[in-house]
Amino acid sequence: MTIEVPPWAAETARALPRPLLFATVSGAHLYGFASVDSDLDLRAVHLLASEEVVGLRTGPQTLQHMGVRDGVELDVVSHDLxxxxxxxxxxxxxxxEQLLSPLVVVTTAVHAELVALAPRLVTRHHAHHYLGFAATQERLYARTGQLKPALYTLRVLLTGIHLMRTGRVETDLGVLGTGLAYVPDLIAAKREAEHGPLPADAAARLAVDVPRLRAELETARDASTLPERSDPAAVEALHDLVVRTRLHGLPGRGRVVLPGPRAGGGRPGPVAR
Structure with missing residues (x-):
């Protein structure tokens, strides 16, 4: 049962064969509709040693681990910094979304610097990501009749609208979907079964709401005060952070964070290990 983030999530992330700069929880847990049979999606950033970047034998830019622990399916993915x-x-x-996830299981000072830079890297063109992702999920639920991709479609469109209007990332459908009276019932149905069917009455509502939300996202993009490109000073600061971290390495092992319930709405405090 994985509606809550398991206490061994940090240990699982640290099993990857490179030091981590951070690890967070993504997927249905982050989106507010994890089910009793959801897998656990961990997303991380690791640090390759300098010799693995400048030499003939380079290290892995992406690490992935899939498995099962305590009956929970795992999907762990990490990119080099x-x-x-x-x-x-x-x-x-x-x-x-991975960087700004409030479900943090491993964190470091580098993670904090990345989080601080993130708002200055957001542009109105991030709307293209959400429009494209929503279109993919819409086709999926139309083909399969499953509830999960329907919820993803709503979540993605609402996240994109919120980002364009506020410049802030919000991924919890329970928070985003307050204007759609049927969303709580869909979330409750999804929590009972990861791959359950889309209720028949919801299909008719989605046929109206999805095109409307897509149009809202396009309008929000066009009216957004977000810039056309990332702040050049923030990009330069990110470059400096990558170089500094690569040259000097990662001191210690970072902090392990025990995530609290998603509904709490905030970052849990760090636990020193």
């Missing part, structure tokens, strides 16, 4: 920084300076909503 440089690769992550490049993704962060593109219109990639995935890495932005």
């Amino acid at each position: 440089l690769k992550f920084a490049k993704l962060l300076t593109s219109r990639n909503g995935y890495v932005l």
